[in-house]
Amino acid sequence: MPASASQSELSFYIHIPYCVKRCGYCDFNTYTPAELKVESSLTEISRDYIDLMLGEISMARTFSTASKVPTIFFGGGTPSLMEPHDLKRVIDAIGTRFELTQDCEITLEANPDTITKERLIGYRDAGINRLSIGMQSAVPHVLQVLDRTHDPENIAKVVTWAREVGFEEISIDLIYGSPGESKEDWLRTLDAALSLDITHISAYALIVEQGTKLAAQVKRGEIVIPDDDETADKYILADEKFRAAGFNWYEISNWSKSGSPSRHNIRYWLTENWWGIGPGAHSHIDGRRWWNVKHPTAYRERIENEQAPMLDQEVLTSEEIAREEIMLRLRLPRGMRLEQFNLEQMAILENFRSENYFEEEAWSAGEITLTQSGRLVADRIVRELVL
Ligand SMILES: C[S@@+](CC[C@H](N)C(=O)[O-])C[C@H]1O[C@@H](n2cnc3c(N)ncnc32)[C@H](O)[C@@H]1O
Ligand code: SF4
Known part of the structure; x- marks a missing residue:
């Protein structure tokens, strides 16, 4: 565990390592109830898991000298599987131990399959003010090759409900360069995305991660990844369309309406201080990085024994800091x-x-x-x- 933080602001990343089903391309640190072999309902998982995280938030208070929290990001996995009142417990725990800035940005990553209007009201009441929705594509055969289960029609529904219940900052995630995705398919996705009342778009080129179902399908020759030139053309198409619709790039894979970039992610790219809560979460304070034990069971054991969940840490040399600064900041305009x-x-x-x-x-x-x-x-x- 690091000695102390000197900067006065500290952001929190809250990792929710659960998904109903793992998407074929995803290698994030997330688990399905079947993988965890648990009988409990998701409501029970939500309550128990949040109790553990509150333990780590207390540890953060002990070790950090920061006073203010400008951003909190619930990422995953699927944070929208957690009950609104449980996420409120996390926000309240941070808010009583630190001071949330008046304009504190609190983001929730949401999988459209898990969202209802009532749930959105609950998240809003809990203090969440920014929603990031995993859309990926508007085209059924592309969603199928990505192994996504959500109905593309639900995206517009979720965005409309989110607006109705008062969310002003709404982002969507897209993936391009999927096997079998034509230029017309990508155009259809872009048009569908731009017809939504949103303020922010992240668009990522598909990465074939080792050990995923997608990687195995590629290896067996069942599907073919489009070549780099075709994927680059899709980036250009997206950038042109986004700009014409009033979304400006503020990081290579991120575009926003004026005043709506993700302040949390900008803090990562500017290597500010943040504390990652939960299994496998990474933290950075003043050039020192550490990361937690990866599996939820190992995390539980540590917290229940009142031990820090940190697995390992490193202190960056000034050369490493300079190198990392180039890697991250070159991706930002200016x-x-x-x-x-x-x-x-x-x-x-x-x-x-x-x-x-x-x-x-x-x-x-x-x-x-x-x-x-x-x-x-x-x-x-x-x-x-x-x-
Ligand atoms: C934690 S997920 C977002 C929330 C939710 N779990 C969902 O998928 O709807 C973060 C985003 O990372 C992107 N992503 C994950 N794996 C990727 C991969 N292999 N290649 C490109 N983008 C990926 C997806 O766009 C995904 O929406
Ligand atoms: S992309 Fe999202 S929903 Fe799919 S497995 Fe990864 S974290 Fe879970």
């Missing part, structure tokens, strides 16, 4: 200033500049902003800069 780079790195940057990967106006102001084509090769730029 995240880095030219004077932060050494001569060797400047030569690399000049090379990329000649390929029109940086906005000239920002460059003249001493800052780096990737152009659309620059965003497509961001990983290559970072690799060359940090090697």
Whole structure:
């Protein structure tokens, strides 16, 4: 456990490691009731699990000197499986031990299968003010290859209910580059997404994660992942459509209406301080990182024995901090200033500049902003800069 935090603000990530069913592409630290071999109902799981998390929140109060909490993010897994009054217990526990800022952003990741209007009223009453909905695609055969169970029609329903009960910040997650997804399919998804009354969009290229059902299907040759050029074209299509609809990019995979970026995620990219509560959750305070034991059972044992759930930790060297800053901040418009780079790195940057990967106006102001084509090769730029 880290000695103490010096910064006055601390964000919380609350990990809910449960899903009704695992999607074929997902390798997140999440478990289905069948995997956990538990007989309990989800309501009981919700109550018991939240009790454990309250124990870790008390530990955070003991070890952190921070006073204010600007953001809380319930992520997963499927946080929307938890009962609203249980999530309220978490928010209240943080709010009584720390001070929630007046505009504290409190996000809930929601799987549309688990949402009703009553539940949304409960979450709103609990203090949650931002909803992030896993839409992924509007096209049934794409959802099928992704192994998603939700009915695409439910997305519009959930967004309408969310608005009706007072949510002003609503985000959706999309995935592009799925096997069998045509350009027309992706256009259909983009049009469906942009017909919704939302303020934020995350769009991720499908990653085939080792050990997933999807990886096994690819290995057996049952499905074929589209080539990189086709996926890059889909990024360009999305970026053009989002911009035309008033959504501006503020991180390579994230677009928002003015004033609606995710403040929680920006804090990650700016390597601010946050505490991750729950099994497998990662934390960062002042250059020190640690991560918790991964399995819910191991987490339970630690908390019940009043032991810190930390599995391991590392303290970043100043070189590692500088490298990480490039990796994260280059993904933001105007995240880095030219004077932060050494001569060797400047030569690399000049090379990329000649390929029109940086906005000239920002460059003249001493800052780096990737152009659309620059965003497509961001990983290559970072690799060359940090090697
Ligand atoms: C924890 S999930 C969101 C909430 C909820 N569990 C759901 O799926 O509806 C976070 C997001 O990560 C993205 N994601 C997960 N695995 C991915 C993968 N292999 N490739 C691309 N995006 C992925 C999905 O867009 C997903 O909505
Ligand atoms: S994508 Fe979401 S719902 Fe699907 S398994 Fe992963 S965390 Fe669970």
